[in-house]
Amino acid sequence: NAGVTQTPKFQVLKTGQSMTLQCAQDMNHEYMSWYRQDPGMGLRLIHYSVGAGITDQGEVPNGYNVSRSTTEDFPLRLLSAAPSQTSVYFCASSPGTISGNTIYFGEGSWLTVV
Amino acid sequence: GENVEQHPSTLSVQEGDSAVIKCTYSDSASNYFPWYKQELGKRPQLIIDIRSNVGEKKDQRIAVTLNKTAKHFSLHITETQPEDSAVYFCAASRSGGYQKVTFGTGTKLQVIP
Numbered sequence: 193n194a195g196v197t198q199t200p201k202f203q204v205l206k207t208g209q210s211m212t213l214q215c216a217q218d219m220n221h222e223y224m225s226w227y228r229q230d231p232g233m234g235l236r237l238i239h240y241s242v243g244a245g246i247t248d249q250g251e252v253p254n255g256y257n258v259s260r261s262t263t264e265d266f267p268l269r270l271l272s273a274a275p276s277q278t279s280v281y282f283c284a285s286s287p288g289t290i291s292g293n294t295i296y297f298g299e300g301s302w303l304t305v306v
Numbered sequence: 307g308e309n310v311e312q313h314p315s316t317l318s319v320q321e322g323d324s325a326v327i328k329c330t331y332s333d334s335a336s337n338y339f340p341w342y343k344q345e346l347g348k349r350p351q352l353i354i355d356i357r358s359n360v361g362e363k364k365d366q367r368i369a370v371t372l373n374k375t376a377k378h379f380s381l382h383i384t385e386t387q388p389e390d391s392a393v394y395f396c397a398a399s400r401s402g403g404y405q406k407v408t409f410g411t412g413t414k415l416q417v418i419p
Contacts, residue, residue: 223404232315234395234411235350242404250406282349288404293338295407297349 193218198283198298205273205305213268213301215283223286223293224266228252228279229300235282241266242288273305308333310398312410319386320418327413329396330378336398339372339379340407344393353394354381357401386417 198215205211217224225240237250241260255277257269266285270277283298309332319325331339337358342350356363356370356379363370367386372379379398383390393414399407 232411234312235409237406240404240406286404293399293401293405293407294340294352294355295342295350297351299349 195219196283196285196296196298198281198301200301201299202302203304205270205303207273207275207305209273211270211273213270213281213283213303215266215268215298216264217266217283217285217296218264219285219287219296220263221285221287221296222263223288224260225250225284225286225295226256226258226266226268227282227284227297229282230279238268238281270303275305277303278305279303308336308398308406308408310396310408310410312396312413314413315411316414316416318416318418321386321388323386325383325386325390325415325417327381327394327396327415328378329380329398329410330376331398331408332377333398333400334377335400338399338401338405339370340397341368341370341381342395342397342409344395344412346392350395383415386415388417388419391415391417 196217226238227235239258241247281301312329340355343353344350369382393412396410399405
């Protein structure tokens with residue numbers, strides 16, 4: 193299993209540009225999510241999905257869109273990039289077992305908005 | 307919603323000493339407490355977790371303790387080694403179906419050889 197795969201690993205955007213971070217998982221997990229990681233702020237949830245066709249907002253959703261057309265894929269779209277969106281983005285999936293929500297992260301995408 | 311506080315933000319220890327990282331949570335319904343380790347430039351990875359029906363769990367040199375009454379839990383690393391240097395995140399969530407996981411702000415542990 194490749195686990196959670198996200199691309200690109202590095203990206204530089206100009207303010208106002210749009211882009212899509214791709215994410216795919218091959219573990220047949222129901223749940224997928226996107227986090228951003230900023231210094232001193234830990235991992236904050238942007239959007240999440242509990243299954244194909246179902247998405248919801250997390251803690252910091254503004255400026256981002258998601259969709260979940262298949263179980264495997266969960267892309268994150270930046271609509272109009274702003275310098276405040278400079279961050280490291282992690283896609284994640286979890287099986288959501290009854291005993292706990294263990295999260296499996298992708299390798300991360302380093303995004304710089306200039 | 308849940309709020310998780312983590313201390314300290316940075317921690318330096320000599321190789322071979324112990325390291326302790328502490329977290330508190332606010333939601334009394336939280337019952338699943340994982341710890342993640344993130345090496346520089348890498349993804350966070352689960353190293354140990356504890357559920358509310360136990361007070362302590364050990365895995366070789368790492369252990370977690372949970373005090374549900376006080377709503378705090380801790381990570382203990384004994385006989386630290388340079389490869390333990392990383393950022394550690396605690397987290398808390400409820401269990402059953404999808405539950406949002408709330409992370410602490412992280413502790414940067416440096417083990418000095």
